[in-house]
Amino acid sequence: xxxxxxxxxxSGAPIALRRRQHSASCRELAVRGPRxxxxxxxxATSAVWLAAYGLFALSENSVVLSAAIFISLIGLIIYxxxxxxxxxxxxxxxxxxxxxxxxxxxxxxxxxxxxxGRVKDVVINEAIHMQKVIYYLCILLQDPEDPQxxxxxxxxxxxxxxxxxCLIEVYKSCQEILEQRKTAPQSS
Amino acid sequence: MVLKVFFPSCCxxxxxxxxxxxWLSEQSSAVVLAVVHFPFIPVQVKQYLGDVxxxxxxxxxVLGSWSNSKQEKEExxxxxxxxxxxxxxxxxxxxxxxxxxxxxxxCSTLQKHSSSPKEEEVIxxxxxxxxxxxxxxxxxxxxxxxxxxxxxxxSAIFDTVARSRVLFMTDRYDEGPIKLTHWQSEGVEASIIVxxxxxxxxxxxxxxxxxxxxxxGICRSRxxxxxxxxxxxxxxxxxxxxxxxxxxxxxxxxxKKAQTQIQLMRKANIFVSLLIDVGxxxxxxSWLYRKNRIGHLxxxxxxxxxxxxxxxxxxxxxLMGAPAGLKMNRALDQVLGRFFLYHIHLxxxxxxxxxxxxxxxLWYVGLSACLGLTxxxxxxxxxxxxxxxxxxxxxxxxxRLYCLKIYGLSSLWRLFRGKxxxxxxxxxxxxxxxxxxxxxxxxxxxxxxxxxxxxxxxxLVFTLLRLLVVIVQGxxxxxxxxxxxxxxxxxxxxxxxxxxxxxxxxxRVLEQQAGKPLRLLMQINPLSYGAVVQTYRLPTYSCxxxxxxxxxxxxxxxxxxxxxxxxxxEKQD
Numbered sequence: 001x002x003x004x005x006x007x008x009x010x011s012g013a014p015i016a017l018r019r020r021q022h023s024a025s026c027r028e029l030a031v032r033g034p035r036x037x038x039x040x041x042x043x044a045t046s047a048v049w050l051a052a053y054g055l056f057a058l059s060e061n062s063v064v065l066s067a068a069i070f071i072s073l074i075g076l077i078i079y080x081x082x083x084x085x086x087x088x089x090x091x092x093x094x095x096x097x098x099x100x101x102x103x104x105x106x107x108x109x110x111x112x113x114x115x116x117g118r119v120k121d122v123v124i125n126e127a128i129h130m131q132k133v134i135y136y137l138c139i140l141l142q143d144p145e146d147p148q149x150x151x152x153x154x155x156x157x158x159x160x161x162x163x164x165x166c167l168i169e170v171y172k173s174c175q176e177i178l179e180q181r182k183t184a185p186q187s188s
Numbered sequence: 189m190v191l192k193v194f195f196p197s198c199c200x201x202x203x204x205x206x207x208x209x210x211w212l213s214e215q216s217s218a219v220v221l222a223v224v225h226f227p228f229i230p231v232q233v234k235q236y237l238g239d240v241x242x243x244x245x246x247x248x249x250v251l252g253s254w255s256n257s258k259q260e261k262e263e264x265x266x267x268x269x270x271x272x273x274x275x276x277x278x279x280x281x282x283x284x285x286x287x288x289x290x291x292x293x294x295c296s297t298l299q300k301h302s303s304s305p306k307e308e309e310v311i312x313x314x315x316x317x318x319x320x321x322x323x324x325x326x327x328x329x330x331x332x333x334x335x336x337x338x339x340x341x342x343s344a345i346f347d348t349v350a351r352s353r354v355l356f357m358t359d360r361y362d363e364g365p366i367k368l369t370h371w372q373s374e375g376v377e378a379s380i381i382v383x384x385x386x387x388x389x390x391x392x393x394x395x396x397x398x399x400x401x402x403x404x405g406i407c408r409s410r411x412x413x414x415x416x417x418x419x420x421x422x423x424x425x426x427x428x429x430x431x432x433x434x435x436x437x438x439x440x441x442x443x444k445k446a447q448t449q450i451q452l453m454r455k456a457n458i459f460v461s462l463l464i465d466v467g468x469x470x471x472x473x474s475w476l477y478r479k480n481r482i483g484h485l486x487x488x489x490x491x492x493x494x495x496x497x498x499x500x501x502x503x504x505x506x507l508m509g510a511p512a513g514l515k516m517n518r519a520l521d522q523v524l525g526r527f528f529l530y531h532i533h534l535x536x537x538x539x540x541x542x543x544x545x546x547x548x549x550l551w552y553v554g555l556s557a558c559l560g561l562t563x564x565x566x567x568x569x570x571x572x573x574x575x576x577x578x579x580x581x582x583x584x585x586x587x588r589l590y591c592l593k594i595y596g597l598s599s600l601w602r603l604f605r606g607k608x609x610x611x612x613x614x615x616x617x618x619x620x621x622x623x624x625x626x627x628x629x630x631x632x633x634x635x636x637x638x639x640x641x642x643x644x645x646x647x648l649v650f651t652l653l654r655l656l657v658v659i660v661q662g663x664x665x666x667x668x669x670x671x672x673x674x675x676x677x678x679x680x681x682x683x684x685x686x687x688x689x690x691x692x693x694x695x696r697v698l699e700q701q702a703g704k705p706l707r708l709l710m711q712i713n714p715l716s717y718g719a720v721v722q723t724y725r726l727p728t729y730s731c732x733x734x735x736x737x738x739x740x741x742x743x744x745x746x747x748x749x750x751x752x753x754x755x756x757x758e759k760q761d
Contacts, residue, residue: 022697023706024309025190091695093708095190095216096311099695111694111713115340 007166009033010134015160017169025094025177029170032087033160036080036105048072080106085159090170094177098122098139100156112154116181118142120150122174124167135164137171190309191297192217193282194345194710196317199223200286202369204255204265206272207282208237210248210348215341218251218282219348221317221355222370230275232365244351252282252297273298284312292701310705313695316712317371319687320349321356323712324449326691326723342693396441404434426566429668432729433560436462453678453724460677461726465560472564473557482554486547490539493575497536500578504528507646516642524646528582535578562668569664576657583654584749590647591747593636600633651744675724679717686714 002020009015013034020028052068084105091099097115104110120140127134137156143149162170194209194217202223209220224233233250240248253269273281280297295310325343356372358364421427436458446452476482508525510516557564573580602608603626608619621629682689690712698707715723743750 022700023311026311026697026706028697091697093311093695093706096192096313096695096708101694113692113694113713115342117340 005169008163010132010161010163015162015166017162017166019169019173025180026092027173027177028089028091029173030087030089031157031160031162031166031170033085035086036084041076045072045076048075077106080104081108088157088160090156090174092174092177094180098174100139100154102159114139114141114154119178122171122178124164124171125153125155134161135167136161137167189216190311191280191282192311192313193284193295193705194219194313194315195284196220196222196371197314198317198371198373199254199369200314202254202256204257205253205367205369206233206276207251207254207284208233208248209251210246211251211278212341212344215344217341217345219345220251221248221349221352222368222373223254224250225367225369228366234276236366240352240355243354246348246351248352248355250276250278252278252284255283255285257285257287270298291699292704292707295705311708312705313708313710314698315345315710316687317349317356319712320346321353321371322350322685323687323690326689326715326719346690393441393443396437397443400434400438400441404438407431407434424570425665426563426570428729429562429566429672430559432672433462433465433562450724453675454726456677457675457724457726460680461672461674462560464676465562465671466558468561469557469559469564472561473554476554476557482551483547486550489546489550489575490543493539494536496575497532497539497578500532501529503649504532507649511645514641514645516645517639520639520642524642528585531578531581562671565664565668569661569668572657572661572664579650579653579657582650586643586647586650587747587749590643593640593643594747597633597636597640600629600636603629604633647747669728673726673728675721675726678720678724682714682717682720687712689715689720691715691719 002018004016004018006014006016015034016032018030018032020030022028048068048071052064055064056062081104085102086105087103089101089103091101093099095116097113098119099111099113101109101111118141120142122137122139124135125138127136136158139154139156140150141152141154143151157167157170192215199220199222203225205223205225206228207218207220208222208224209218211218237248237250240246253272255265255269257265269283273283280299282295282297284293284295286293293312295312297308297310323346325346355368356370357376358366358368359373359376360367360369361375440455440459440462446455476485504525507516508521553567556567599609602616603621606618606621607616609615610617678689692713693710694713696709696711698709700707740750
């Protein structure tokens with residue numbers, strides 16, 4: 001079953017949170033950011049090409065025009081493939097682990113899977129950035145030597161930066177599954 | 189705890205039978221390795237599993253039953269399968285059944301000794317057996333046999349499948365009593381080319397080892413250890429590079445098989461790197477020798493050296509005049525300028541003396557480009573060093589002079605203020621000087637101070653020239669290091685067979701149906717290219733300067749000589 005709700009990101013852009021429950025111990029939470037707008041794309045391309053035309057008028061060298069086309073194509077490909085993140089999702093499978101996926105606008109997906117044995121807890125941290133206080137969700141990883149210590153902090157939803165209300169929903173969903181591993185009896 | 193069953197996707201269409209694999213009790217996971225079909229004799233199955241366990245050191249056992257009924261569900265079959273659970277006692281006994289072509293299977297467990305009889309949740313994870321068997325998890329853990337329980341869950345699963353290779357050697361055409369289904373059951377894969385290469389590699393390795401022992405014997409002979417020659421060898425970067433490549437060849441041609449995966453990758457990387465290097469070198473050589481380009485190069489070498497000398501002479505004439513409007517001390521200027529001009533004159537005479545032999549030397553030296561592109565680049569760097577030797581000499585003269593002057597000035601400045609450097613205490617102390625000491629000291633201080641601009645200007649000019657040459661040589665060495673250390677085989681493997689280098693796994697949730705177990709697909713998450721280069725980089729012999737920019741500037745200011753490219757094992761001057 002899937003449900004979708006609208007929220008806002010830290011900078012005010014509209015984002016959508018989609019929750020899917022695949023089974024009693026498996027949940028998927030996906031935060032989708034705003035898509036690439038046609039008007040910003042055409043504005044950037046027109047600006048580059050106008051500048052190229054200006055240079056061409058000054059220098060009478062047609063290499064400037066082909067270079068401008070080349071640059072705008074390469075720049076667009078790099079932006080779509082490496083920079084623009086469309087959707088960030090969190091797949092929590094109780095007793096297996098947590099999987100964090102970022103999908104880029106070009107379709108590329110970069111995934112990290114963290115085993116449940118290494119996960120200590122999922123918490124909401126606050127950070128002070130310039131004049132703002134930002135809340136972010138992160139996974140605390142267990143230190144293998146010290147049972148009480150935290151070896152690493154993995155921040156989630158870095159590019160969509162949801163606000164506290166969205167983070168609380170995600171936090172509650174994750175904690176419900178994480179609690180199962182504490183209450184589950186050990187294998188016989 | 190939730191029960192996880194790792195099921196190979198190749199067995200999805202197998203006939204009914206029993207599941208064999210490994211049970212990891214601390215994680216409550218069952219890794220299914222194969223399906224044994226009916227008819228079988230239980231005693232033979234147990235014996236076979238015992239044999240496999242002895243060979244692979246993996247505790248393989250019967251995990252449960254698998255029923256693939258193409259028609260309607262048969263009642264008798266389910267009872268038969270439950271009875272099997274009593275013959276092969278395994279806690280818990282897993283029963284997976286598939287009806288017709290349905291994607292949604294039902295999975296149940298039989299627990300005889302469980303304390304709580306509630307229904308356990310089951311997760312069914314499909315995995316590609318061949319890919320998991322061939323893949324290596326990074327960062328590689330040093331697990332000795334049997335310590336797999338301490339490692340993470342995923343590495344235990346990868347370990348299980350990788351070590352059970354012998355189980356996958358029997359296919360359906362074998363005449364044994366056990367009929368298995370696994371990824372290779374349609375026929376064991378093999379490649380004729382690989383087998384031929386394996387056969388040919390043994391005599392090739394022996395021949396290579398023999399040749400290398402000859403070459404290294406010659407290199408180590410006493411003749412080459414005499415002082416001028418050994419000094420020359422240590423200064424030429426070509427000899428370093430050749431020694432490095434010789435070491436690489438020794439690694440490849442050793443008879444011992446590579447024990448760990450890291451050693452195997454290193455051998456393969458060295459081999460591919462050598463191959464590409466020699467290939468590029470031969471390409472370069474063929475380009476150089478076609479249309480006698482090397483003759484043209486030799487012809488232009490002398491005029492270029494002459495041109496450099498002329499430019500230097502012009503520069504010195506400029507310095508001896510009024511450079512940049514600064515007023516120099518006439519006498520010192522003339523002395524230094526004439527000294528350096530004489531040097532250039534000597535250098536040009538030597539070059540002209542060598543000019544008839546240059547073409548022949550260059551022709552033979554160019555032949556050594558077939559040893560590799562790196563060797564050709566090192567030769568280029570050495571030729572540049574030899575041609576700009578006079579710049580190096582001028583830099584050393586200028587630096588020594590400037591250094592002496594600076595130390596003299598600092599010491600006399602202390603005298604001027606009535607202080608002295610205490611060598612014992614390593615600090616500045618006050619001291620009372622005699623009048624004549626003060627008089628001579630102040631006189632010398634004034635002389636040195638007013639001669640400072642001249643010396644400083646010469647030092648500045650020659651240091652800049654030397655730095656230019658050093659930068660050019662440095663870029664060439666950077667390129668050589670890049671070719672030396674780039675792990676090409678690993679990169680090509682990451683490009684073509686990305687599942688072999690795994691950074692982890694990723695799960696994909698497949699279609700679900702209520703009431704059926706959760707279905708996941710486990711795929712291999714390949715290592716990123718940056719991590720591949722970092723893990724499998726080949727070590728090189730040069731270490732980059734450890735001086736920070738601040739200490740470099742300090743050395744330049746004080747006039748200390750800078751040695752930018754120190755090789756490992758060389759003593760600092």
